[in-house]
Amino acid sequence: MDGSDSSPSAAQSAQGFFERPIFADPEARKLRRVGVVDVGSNSVRLVVFDGAARSPAYFFNEKVMAGLGAGLKETGRLNPDGRRRALSALLRFQRIGEGLGITPLTAVATAAVREAADGPEFVEEVRARTGMEVHVIDGQEEARFSAQGVLLGWPDAEGLVCDLGGSSMELAEVGAGRVGRRVSTDLGPLTLKGLKGGRKARRQMIRGTLKELAAAFGTGHKRIFLVGGSWRAIARIDMERRGYPLKVLHEYRMKRKSARATIHFIADHSVDELRAMTGIGEARMSLVPIAAEVLSGIVEVLGPKDIAISSYGIREGLLYEQMPERIRRRDPLIEAARFAEYKDARQPGFGRALHRFILPIFRAARPERARLIRAACHLHDVTWRAHPDYRHEACFDYVTRANLAALDHRERVFLGLALLHRYKNSRAESRLTPLLKLLDEDEIREAEVLGKAMRFGAMLAVDNPDKMGSLAWYPKKRLLELRLTPHATDLFGEVAQARFASLAASLKARTEVRVQAGKSA
Known part of the structure; x- marks a missing residue:
């Protein structure tokens, strides 16, 4: 967060994140719900992907430990009981695919089926009994x-x-x-x-x-x-x-x-x-x-x-195979966060405005931190349906347990802590405290500042905070300035003032509030 007052912004490059959402793209829609069957040597599994095309969620996920390859080394053939169990599982998977309207399923078989003498016979039996085409791939x-x-x-x-x-x-x-x-x-x-x-x-x-x-x-x-x-x-x-x-x-x-x-x-x-x-x-x-x-x-x-x-x-990998290169190039974390906002937030699209409003505080952020700031703004309201007393914990749980890619464990906890502070100033005596051991003190402070910045920005205006004013941050002077439009002065009430003060306290900054003459919403 600290840096020279006029330093070029790594975080400004985050504006490049705001490309057109891919979940509305016709090619992405083809990936909206995809079923994949993996016939392995030990397990047989159906996964149905859904949601953000670049970072999909598991709509359905079922595994049977069939053990097709048990004893293959000694007999050269698929395990008879494993073969029976695998066929039973594939019959069920085919019916599930039909019920979801996602047939034909993409099905592949690996080492056991390709090496067993009766592998081709098993593939033909699957085709005859289920109609499913199982593609045997080499190593x-x-x-x-x-x-x-x-x-x-x-x-x-x-x-x-x-x-x-x-x-x-x-x-x-x-x-x-x-x-x-x-x-x-x-x-x-x-x-x-x-x-x-x-x-x-x-x-x-x-x-x-x-x-x-x-x-x-x-x-x-x-x-x-x-x-x-x-x-x-x-x-x-x-x-x-x-x-x-x-x-x-x-x-x-x-x-x-x-x-x-x-x-x-x-x-x-x-x-x-x-x-x-x-x-x-x-x-x-x-x-x-x-x-x-x-x-x-x-x-x-x-x-x-x-x-x-x-x-x-x-x-x-089979899903990735079906992605156009331009979708592969997208950041899976950002795409998942955007999809979550689109699906679950009270005001989809507000995250972009919130990001623009708080960005002056984070102009010196490194690129790897800038993307977390962007993701947090998209996710800041996706758990709003939780009870207000537990919303801060619901936010934390959402991020630390969600199916999010391109996010290591430290980043998960950082993002979760920022979202916790989006809804609550204090993290004292929280059941989540042990997870904070994954962060150092600077990371904890940065997450707190991010959360409190979002908390204030979301309070200042219910539609678009940067219409109401703007922030300016002078790290050398330790000065946080709020420039309000005349229209926004009534919105900057007691609760908003308290949240602004809390943000400044986390920055160890003094504050200044100015009303911009001649500007209105």
């Missing part, structure tokens, strides 16, 4: 779709994407918004589970394969993005072990030291103990110890500087 395509899923959530992702399925593990390079080299390996937990020779044989296979990958892709990458249910289960265990306060898996980060500690923690506890502390299902948790062995190899051999968990993968 290269599987890696590409998974990497595209990461790009949907992280447009600026740079590093390696590692997708651990039941029967295989895919690796792909990402950077500059593109997917680079990619490869498929046999390091899936179901495949490793069936390996003769037990843990020693698994270790040899894992380390040998990863050394080949290190030779091809290099080591010490900036970040590795982990995709897949087993990775998410390990992240959940890491959260519990650390007492981490925000239980959101997407964009959860682990350093190598923490990952090593959790790998040892998993080895020291039974599957039942791990399930009891996390609530993860038996079928998924049964594969976690082997997945932890693979992660151990990744940490030691590939040596990434940072480990990030992605809840987005192949299904989101």
